[in-house]
Amino acid sequence: MQLSDELTPLLDLLPSRLGHRLREGANSDGLIEVVLDLGRPPIARYPGHNIQLDPEPLQAEQLAAIATPLGAFDQNNRTGLPGTLHRISALRNRGGDIIGLTLRVGRALSGTLAPLRDLIETGSSILLLGPPGVGKTTRLRELARTLADDFDKRVMVIDTSNEIGGDGDVPHPAIGNARRMQVARVDQQHAVMIEAVENHMPEVIVVDEIGTAEEVLAARTIAERGVQLIGTAHGNRLESLVRNPVLNDLVGGVQNVTLGDEEARIRGSMRKTVSERRADPTFTAVVEILGHDDLVVHRHASTAVDALLRGHSPGGSRRRHSVEADAQPEREVQPKLLTTPPPLPPKESRHPVRVFPYGIPRDSLDRALRDIGINARSVGRAEKANLIVALRARVEDPQLEEMVAATGIPVYMVRRGTTAQIRRMLQHRLPQLNKPADSELAVAVQEAEAAANRAMVEGIEVELRPQSPSVRQVQHRILSGYRLKATSEGCEPDRRLVVQPQS
Numbered sequence: 387m388q389l390s391d392e393l394t395p396l397l398d399l400l401p402s403r404l405g406h407r408l409r410e411g412a413n414s415d416g417l418i419e420v421v422l423d424l425g426r427p428p429i430a431r432y433p434g435h436n437i438q439l440d441p442e443p444l445q446a447e448q449l450a451a452i453a454t455p456l457g458a459f460d461q462n463n464r465t466g467l468p469g470t471l472h473r474i475s476a477l478r479n480r481g482g483d484i485i486g487l488t489l490r491v492g493r494a495l496s497g498t499l500a501p502l503r504d505l506i507e508t509g510s511s512i513l514l515l516g517p518p519g520v521g522k523t524t525r526l527r528e529l530a531r532t533l534a535d536d537f538d539k540r541v542m543v544i545d546t547s548n549e550i551g552g553d554g555d556v557p558h559p560a561i562g563n564a565r566r567m568q569v570a571r572v573d574q575q576h577a578v579m580i581e582a583v584e585n586h587m588p589e590v591i592v593v594d595e596i597g598t599a600e601e602v603l604a605a606r607t608i609a610e611r612g613v614q615l616i617g618t619a620h621g622n623r624l625e626s627l628v629r630n631p632v633l634n635d636l637v638g639g640v641q642n643v644t645l646g647d648e649e650a651r652i653r654g655s656m657r658k659t660v661s662e663r664r665a666d667p668t669f670t671a672v673v674e675i676l677g678h679d680d681l682v683v684h685r686h687a688s689t690a691v692d693a694l695l696r697g698h699s700p701g702g703s704r705r706r707h708s709v710e711a712d713a714q715p716e717r718e719v720q721p722k723l724l725t726t727p728p729p730l731p732p733k734e735s736r737h738p739v740r741v742f743p744y745g746i747p748r749d750s751l752d753r754a755l756r757d758i759g760i761n762a763r764s765v766g767r768a769e770k771a772n773l774i775v776a777l778r779a780r781v782e783d784p785q786l787e788e789m790v791a792a793t794g795i796p797v798y799m800v801r802r803g804t805t806a807q808i809r810r811m812l813q814h815r816l817p818q819l820n821k822p823a824d825s826e827l828a829v830a831v832q833e834a835e836a837a838a839n840r841a842m843v844e845g846i847e848v849e850l851r852p853q854s855p856s857v858r859q860v861q862h863r864i865l866s867g868y869r870l871k872a873t874s875e876g877c878e879p880d881r882r883l884v885v886q887p888q889s
Contacts, residue, residue, distance in 0.1 A: 775808060830857045
């Protein structure tokens, strides 16, 4: 781990005897901040202890001598030193006079992201939690630099009070090739977040201290546009974030649900009203920073939040920077996945296979079942199903695990809940059902799939054979799943589809 704190410009602000004490008598390594309050001895704060720099209390003229070269403070009573990461904050009396200063050391760390490497490589949106002073902003800088320089991504830092990229118009080298948008007013951070996405097309947004409802909404809007988010929020642990009514939407939100008798029995719940996660988390992973060398990583925020809402431990992986062996992802528990098709009703049975969608739109499943023409239908309750089709991102949801444990229903996974992916999975997994009653429809489905592949790979128009209106409708749905357009040409009974390549 390499550390750069550029202390000299900060220490030069102090009276000579205090600067000398920090340079010579006290250890500057690990220095968090210097506290200068009117009428009190100056204090240097370190992790776990403080050092008194001078027994004499500070006088007003001494504070003025330190504050005057700093120039104007912003609306949050903060300023900085150009070209550095240090932050200076002022305490004022009711008349506006400065009666205290906090000189907080800003550091650039490199080589500390080994415990988070798996999250970075998978493109996860990462939310950092922790008490003040544990290094959340410091890690943001290193994450921004790593994503911009090592992964060659378009990174935009939303820099309120210039805490991430340092004071001045030129960003500090600590953020590497990441770009930086400054925020003039702290209450405009959410607007600048949206502006960054709309105007500069970043792949990654880095933002510090998400703390208002507007910023939470902006974060969700950004995530829904497919941009990776790296941020921090107020809260020491995941439990406190879930209890925060303003911020819990960052990890999916919380809603109260009243269970019916049958649903309560399936879940094994004694309560009729339970708390559940309202939506998918804005941040896919949560990192709790317990100390400078101590992290707890929740790789799947949805699983951790669901466990908390059911009264269980959120789990997580304890990781440390200094011990490479500890930087391992937590054990992943997955529902049982099938390697062979499940037992299904005989071909001559009139009873359809009943499929329960978990985490995917039911109408997408219905369209897929109609497209391939198998004897199956979707159902709204897991206990009525023969099998479950689930979104792969929800593989660790405790609710899904409870369903599998209680019913023994087999589970098939799809990466995305689109009709096209569900259809392909069912055709591959359920060959004994992949026999449409109408052989004409079966051939038409295969022809549409082949035409879609040619249009995407070769970039050419593909003309299908003439079909009846009902069969053309099925082909249209299949092509829509590939995001392809098709036009109907000719007159009945020779009317046919022409598949257009992607523009």
